[in-house]
Amino acid sequence: MLTMVLSCKQEFLEGPKTTPTTMVYLPQAEKTNALVAALTDTKYVVDSVANTANFSVPVYRGGESNFAPLTVDVSVDNAAIAGLITSGALPANTVVLDAADFTLATKDTVTLDNNIMKGNIVPKIKIAQMSKYAGKTLAMGIKIANSTKQAVNSAMDKVIIYFSADDFLDAVTPKNNMVDKTKWSIVKYGDGVTFKVNEDGSVLATGGNWGQQGILQTFEVRANKQYKIDMNVAGSGATDCWFEVYVGKAAPVAGQDYSDGGTRIALNTWNGCGKTPFDALLSSLSCAGNGNVVSFPTAGTVYLVIRSGGSSLGTTGIKLTNIDFRRIN
Template sequence: MKINASLVKLSVACLLLGVAGCKQEHLNGVKSNPDVKVYLPDSEKPNGLVDVMAGSSLKVDSAKSTVNFSIPVYRGGESNFETLTVDVSTDNSTIAGLITAGTLPANTVVLDPADYTLDTKDTVMLDNNIMKGKITPKIKIASLSKYDGKVAALGIKIANSSKQEVNTDMNKAIIYFNAADLIDAITPKTNLIDNTKWQIYHRGDGVTFKVNTDGSVLATGGNWGQQGIVQPVEVRANKKYKIDMTVAGSGATDCWFEVYVGQAVPSEASDYADGGTRIALNTWNGCGKSPFNGLLSSISCAGSGNVVSFPTSGTAYVLIRSGGSTLGTTGIKITNIDFRRVN
């Protein structure tokens, strides 16, 4: 093993002088070659592949609606610490072969140039005794949905250093990510209900649903009529979502109050049934007859439960309906309607 003479001299000097905090001026460089060169440390990984979801470089730029990744650039050596630049470009030439060999998943696709930005130059400068830079591919968040269900890959290459040469054996890397995992990572688990998007679902006279400006909803009437509200929400495949709300009333008679979440498009020509009742009041089953005020999930005595999932991504519909003899003297007031992803 070859020992770096300058490091030995520095260590001896530190011991003889006893200077506290004496810091070696050794820069991260190519381990197999003492020559001063510029390189991508990620190129040392097998096939230069970088699973960006497994690291900590992911940053979301909310102002520009991009998700950004960091690819470090190093320059080896122990002297001549002048700032330099390197050209940055894409190089996807090996991706197809890696897919064929099974090194990358069969559903891997190359990122479309329209879906990201990449600066064409990177600056490498001295930072804490390391000559380093940072390449930052910026993926447009609005474009991620087109890659859902796929792995996206992007090859990065450096060339033409303004000072020391680029190590051509370590000048390429390939970042890749599972698009569904990235979408999940950057999508906040917020309430998907928009109180301005409720539409009346009319199935018969006698019951009236009124959406108030504060987001609350009041269902009144009876006379064996039926009405409800519905709105579309965007969901992702095989993820769990939870629906809940607060309901309050004086007590109903021969009445049902049901919540559905399904992907079939509702029609006023027939009762909605996709996915079945999720949570409900049902006076025949024993809930909703006496005064109530609380979370529907706690009061409910019918339905399959308020956690749902969907086989495909796309539009689902939250539908709330009620009907029967009478919804009670005060009707049924609905507040805090909440539908959100929970995993």
């Protein structure tokens, strides 16, 4: 017995549609107030070369025939944002994303893809620009117009994407080591101790004679986030010596002791560590300081300062390797 299966023609293409009329539209415009939570309601890809987060705003064309490609004009339309803030539909801390902080192509192409006439608008958000918006919600409106073929549905031609700047940075910024081995600077406090930065990123502190010297590097941190500093230290054993790590907001000044933020982790022979040979993480050897996790109530520049001095740093000096400073939450 032969069984025949007859297929019926679909009335519409697969995917979101509005009416039987063949029109071009933004499917996410169906959301309340056409608001799109960018981090949860859209897809995005981080471009590590351009340092952008590229969001995806789909464009559809309804209808069942004439599958030739078309283009639409794409523009920014922020006219509705102020009213949505006033009404409470957007948070009170919402600000419009500045035009310098993203790029947006002015045209988008809609083509047949897996039974859907579909395009994809890609606002590219510049990651490095987002830290200045700490504590803010960012919003931008996107509008389509002037289809080269079928008309644009004027009831579904706009969406507003929005996101928390802090949540955005959490999502797209990897928790990598922020230390750059090429960006250390020497801080001179007095003669007798020398810090040498090697090409492999290691640092050797030698000398003594009650001198003192150090190195520093600056970083941009975010408000109320935790950062962790650590490194491996090795030496033959020091005499009447201190080796201290600071992370502070004040800029170091040559010839003046640094104390901003207090000592984080340290060797201190008077406290009992660093007197005998050692080779381990400084956090595990430390016998002074407030711990190697820091946070700051406001975003901005911080200074990682590592300094040492005293009578003698030991016959081999103190060698630093794997210096690591990174956000941990």
